[in-house]
Amino acid sequence: MLTLLRAGRPRRARRRAGRVAAVALAVAAVLPAATSCAAGTSILDGDSLVIGVKPDQPGLGVRDASGKFTGFDVDVATYVAGKLGKTARFVAAPSATREAMIMQGRVDLVFATYSITPERKTKVSFGGPYYVAxxxxxxxxxxxxxxxxxxxxxxxxxxxxxxxxxxxxxxxxxxxxxxxxxxxxxxxxxxxxxxxxxxxxxxxxxxxxxxxxxxxxVNAPFSDERYGVGIRSGDIDGCEAVNKAITEMYQDGTARRLLRKWFAESGLALNFAVPQFEGCG
Incomplete structure (x- = not known):
């Protein structure tokens, strides 16, 4: 009896080891596929875009009582989405949560007076800028x-x-x-x-x-604020498509029309030239 018990233990151990190895192989097979899928996602893949905008900045992004968003940033985002062949759904993107919203996949793009900075570029990528304030x-x-x-x-x-x-x-x-x-x-x-x-x-x-x-x-400006389009890091194709759309927006006169629509009465000196892009690499 003792001999049988001792002989059974190695067999059970081998079976457990076999199950563990099988699970490990299954996990190893799944992980590369999941990583590849995440790396390959782009704003160009779907039919619609979720776009973060400001809900409380008059002239740029405001959400009214009905939930509709209006403003310069909203109009620019709508134009870009249209050029990409996508429909757009807008959500509020407060300053404190813009990076997190992009990184967590809650939005596809952010048009929210989002100045391009070295610190932010460590977390997300930027298309544009679409305007230099x-x-x-x-x-x-x-x-x-x-x-x-x-x-x-x-x-x-x-x-x-x-x-x-x-x-x-x-x-x-x-x-x-x-x-x-x-x-x-x-x-x-x-x-x-x-x-x-x-x-x-x-x-x-x-x-x-x-x-x-x-x-x-005061009318004493002291910096350049490059309004970028926040986008997930690594989506180079999507970023380049956004830049192409922004270029067309300036070339076909839409940028001039939208800037005058929202800011003509402000007295600010508006710039109608295509901004120098950040680069998508």
Missing amino acids: HQDTLVRSGESGVSNVRDLRGRRLCQVTGSNSWRRVKEERKIPVELVQSASYSECVRDLKEDRVDAVSTDDLILAGFATAGTKI
Whole structure:
């Protein structure tokens, strides 16, 4: 009996080892296929696109009570999707979650005043830019002590989570400002009007949409903000197709028409030339 038990153990061990090996082989066979599938996905593969845009930036991206999105970014995204032969569905893309939305596959593209930066390029890729804006400053209309960005010294500056605009003031130009955190630029402008901050500094197209009675743009730009199209890293074919569509948008006069439609009354000097692209490699 003892001999039989001892003889059975190696057989059971061999059977267990065989099952483990079979599972390992199955996993090994599946993993390369899954990795290959992920690497091969592109915005060009499907019939429709989910596109992230801003829900609360007048002139650029706003969601109305019915849930419809309108604005310059929305119109540009619609044009690009059409050139790619796709339908577009829009969702809100707050500044703080744009990279995560792309990386997690919740959106295919992001058109949301998404400035191209080296840090962001470590996480996602960019088509475009589709426009080059310039950072400026918004203050209360009665403010006479701010004529350029350096006059913000010692003042309260709104800091939007996920945005880099405040860095260009406090870190790049070493201007000692007091940062006041906010979730969005719409909240920043509200805080400006209610005297909780002294200034809002970001892209001039954003400020143009918010500039209303009681506020004014300083009109002293101090940076170039290249609005890119956020796209999953590695989708080179999709990126190149986006760039081709943007080029056509400028060549056929659509870019000029859309910029005038949304910003002609702002007084900003609009640029109608095709921007220099970032490159999709």
